[in-house]
Amino acid sequence: MPETQPILETTPIPETRKILLEVKDLTMDFGGLRAVDAVSLNICAGEIVALIGPNGAGKTTFFNCVTGIYKPTGGDVLVHPPEKKTQKINGFKPNRVTTIGMARTFQNIRLFQNMTVLENVMIGRHCRTTTNIVGAIFRGSTTKRQEQETIDICYDLLEKVGLVEFADEFAKNLPYGAQRRLEIARAMATDPFLLLLDEPAAGMNPQETKALDELIVRICNTEQIAILLIEHDMKLVMNISQRIYVMEYGKEIAQGTPADIRSNPKVIEAYLGEDTDA
Amino acid sequence: MEYFLELSSSGLVRGSIYALIALGYTMVYGIIQLINFAHGEIYMIGAFVALIVSGVLTIYGFSGVSILILAGLIAVIYAAAYGYTLEKIAYRPLRNAPRLSPLISAIGMSLFLQNYVLLAQTPDFLPFPALIPDFDFMEPIAHIMGSAELVILVTSAVSMVALTVLIKYTRIGKAMRATQQDMTMARLVGVNVDNVISTTFIIGSVLAAIGGVLVGSYIGQINFYIGFMAGVKAFTAAVLGGIGNIPGAVLGAMVLGLTEAYAAGYISSAYEDVFAFGVLVLILILRPSGLLGKAVTQKV
Amino acid sequence: MRKSVIKKLVLVALLSMVVPATGFAADTIKIGVAGPHTGDLAPYGIPTMEAAKMVAEQVNAKGGVLGKQIEVIPMDDQCKPEIATNAATKLVSLDVDVVIGHVCSGATKAALGIYKEAGIIAVSPSATNPPLTQSGDYPNFYRTIAPDDDQGKLAAEFVTDKLGAKRIAILHDKGDYGKGFADFSKQFIEAGGKAEVVLFEGITPGAMDYSAVVQKVRREKADAVIFGGYHPEASKLVSQMKKKRMKIPFLGPDGVKGDGFLEIAGKNAEGVYATGPMDVSNLAVNQKAKADYVSKYGKEPGTFFDQGYAAMQTVLNAIKVSGGTEYAGLEKALKSSFVDTAVGKIKFDAKGDAEGVGFSVFQVQNGKFVELK
């Protein structure tokens, strides 16, 4: 893709910031279908980056490749966790990716429906806690302490997303917007340095979207968690993201600041007929 | 060599019966992702109805081919009716339930139907009349393949061709394929999904009943329990071939039938089932989607 | 509460003594009849129960034994060991004096320990497993049927001597009974040295067909087949052998010799051999028992009816001779006094096997099993 090359070069990554996730030429084939075609992407600490594109552009597939749900057929996914050595994670199982420090939410909400809100978040702590079968049976002081810590952390997270009052409610009984926020809280419980949000605002009304908007910015600023989000709500995307990548038909067609993207003819073409300012 | 042929012939016969039953499993699974555990029971009920009808007809003085046709026809009708009712009672209310629920309901239905036949009829084996006559032209090779075996192979082949035509070229076949692809979408474009599912159960039941009648006539005895093992094996065959895939079910059934025959012939028939399930586990480890199944990428 | 504790203590005390709990003031003589009365093996258990009830009715009508009425207590064990122990403890807790049963050897083994400890004698109509008597573990066990090794021996001798077979294929259904019979047949054929066992293999009961194993028999060029198991598999094998145009003799044990086999195998049954308890249908006692049964139930009695009938007769006789239901007395009576039963004039030997019963070989001729002399 020689055409896209110059754009990549024109928006250099600020050098002061440390790169957390570096995706190089990621490719994913399903049988004969190339869903993601040599997409490259970088995310730095403290950034909010958006990945946009028309439906079926391969955004979610890209997410799935990065988070280990699919094994990419080509390219590299490198992570540079803060204060740890760089790892190439293609083909890692999702749980290892999460353990390294990248957590995600899902486009179609995937909560543990028949577990309480608190328990949902507690699952997020699984990879950060160590109680084994023996520990669980004897419930020694270490286990007890760990359990209490988990509960405390989870309550704090619920507070942050505004769900404390629902802590003992089944996840399935939450309203839609609250379920989205619970997914975010659950992902945050894994102590990520990077949060991947797959259409977090889908199905939300304007007020909820606004609250979400604030929540994401707050997470990025106060928790020091970088964010990569897929989103169709352009207002949200333009509001909060520092950089935007655009995909179409599995290919990356543009990247840059919201202002760059807004004026990029290719993007406009890709979205022709779609309401970019909605 | 002759021994090999003999074993192959018995493997193929067994395989084609498995295939007739496996098709029902695989079609239902393809559409609603449910293991219809009670499908083997439909096969058994088909055989029982054929037995009862032929018994009554014999007593009332019918003979030969007319019995075969009438008994087969009524068995098929009843199996279809049972399949239809089964879906309506045990599965339709659970359409949107968690995956385990319809499966457990299916196991319950299987137990229920077995014991229903046991109580309504008898726990003993019953003699099944030999409805298939011996053909003279098969006599020279009868020790390799007899008339009954030939009829089983031909009937199954014809049924499968008919099924293929039905699915490929008829309206309901198209609707079935559409529903299999995407139920919501099919519903949106005006396919009556409930009808399609019912039809799938009916077609599957019809094939199973054909299998039941053939087996009964070939083996000469049935009881309430024959459906269970046959069902498990047929399901194994469907999984082997890649569940949801119609040619796959036939291939899987043949592979399973031949495996069992060769295992019994060359190793030991005491471990026949061990080999059958061993092949299943092996294939599932090496190729989790079965022989012809497409690797399903789960939508996330 | 306290009363119950006392009751319990009394019970324990009673049970731990060898004296049967019914030593005192029992109005009736209780006889437990245990066997499969439900489930797929029920056809093997119900005839014994019916026989016991019939005998009891007749005796009761004549005033009972020692002036006491006989009470038959049927108990289902489904031929499963765990249910059999339930049944056994239930019978023990009901203070039965003697048990007729159990029917399956496995269930019998599970239950016998309980009877032994409670000082109760069990007379089985059908548990043919040899160690039950031969091991000496169960002194309280008796049976009115000959053990499997007798049957295996007879089968082996018949096939080698009478049929003159040289290459014998032995198949079995992997079950306790069938495999036992097959094992003994093999053992006696090998010991006899007149023929060789060319194939010894288990088949899977309930498998769709047995054509592969039938082909195997053909390949081994066997000139006779001995099958250990029950009639459904036997009829399937016979019909498939016929389909494969094999004409070698087929011999099964008493599990094959019955109307069930004739009914299911139909025409294919013709010429099949089966061992089974000696033909006793010409005995007066047996004829009367069968006639009574037919007039009562309107059908022919089922499997083990004769043996069950005989078991009940021997037990009642022992009670009469010993003048009570005490273990030692019964034991002595069972082992010493001959009784004219539905299976012939028998008494029990030191191990508990009946003397005077045995097996013969039968062949299906014109749709009936005919004893070969």
Added chain:
Amino acid sequence: MVDNFKRSFLVALWFVFLTFPLMVVKVNTLKNIVEWRWINMLWVAIGAFVLSLVWRWAMARRQLKSKAAEIGEEGLVKPGLGQRLLEDPKVFKPVLIVLALVTIVFPLLVDIYQTNIMVLALIFVVLGLGLNITVGLAGLLDLGYVAFFAVGAYTYGVLNTFWGFGFWISLPIGGLMGALFGIALGFPILRLRGDYLAIVTLGFGSIAKIVIENWEEVFNGAKGIAGIPRPGFFGAEMNIASATTYTYYLMILMVLFTIFITNRLKDSRIGRAWMALREDEIACVAMGVDMARTKLSAYAFGAFWAGLVGVVFAARNTYINPNSFTFMESALVLSIVVMGGMGSIIGVIIAALVLILMPEYLRAFSEYRMLMFGAVMVLMMIFRPEGLIANVRRKYAGRTVKTEEANA
């Protein structure tokens, strides 16, 4: 209403047609007699009519309920009476005390037969609790659970016949062997999804039985292993009555032990991972839960109880043969779990007691036992998928109050 009757009438007609050949006609091919049992037709018609009315009523209720749940009206989906009672300490405590007393004095009040079947029922309670971990908590359908039970029973049988191992040494070995087999069988099926798992576990169940049947040198084949000693108590000689009573208390302890351990695990990091796996495998993995390890541990842990209690089973019967380990037993344990309510401990206990004791006390109905199991499984799934006693939602201890933390 009239419409309901009309439809039920049609349903009755349909069932009369459906059951006609099987319920009404009975052919005796040997004697060429047809028996027409017209009275059965009447029963079917009446039964189908009544059941159809009940069905309609129940379906309507069910729809109402699910609608209420959708709207989220908490008032309508209040917890059942049982659950509310259980949560009320005023009711709960006395009930528990009475139960404990009854449990303790039970063998003194009844004869050894009752005690003996109670032991069997308790064995199935433990089996139910064990399978509940695999199916109820982790959502892995296991149709060959009885194989692990057989592993335990045969472990004791074999260890005893060959090396004279006693009950108490064999008990933990049996459990460990069960767990080991759970892991060994779990490995190949890790990648399989629910439905495939069902068929493969079913296969394993039958393979286990076939191996036991055929491997005569070790397992004594179909002849079974006889003369297995009952549980010992410091070498004390016991007669059957006291041994049964002793086994009963042993089983009570074992059930308590199982409940204790299961509860602890359920409320731990591991238990939560199991439940998350049941709810959504992909989300679970994406949240950092190691699927392989979690699945294997659920398998192994479920199998552990089966193995453990298998030893007791062998000791109780003193004789084992392959007949006790068929698919029917697996189905029985599964229906215990389903009926009791997946994941619910109290429910499983009640269901096990009901399903095992009922056929003993109602021996007249034992023919209908499997028929009823089947019907119960279907009906439970449709009308009460949460089981008799729904899994009580766990409330966690509140968080540590911040100020206290600061002070400490």
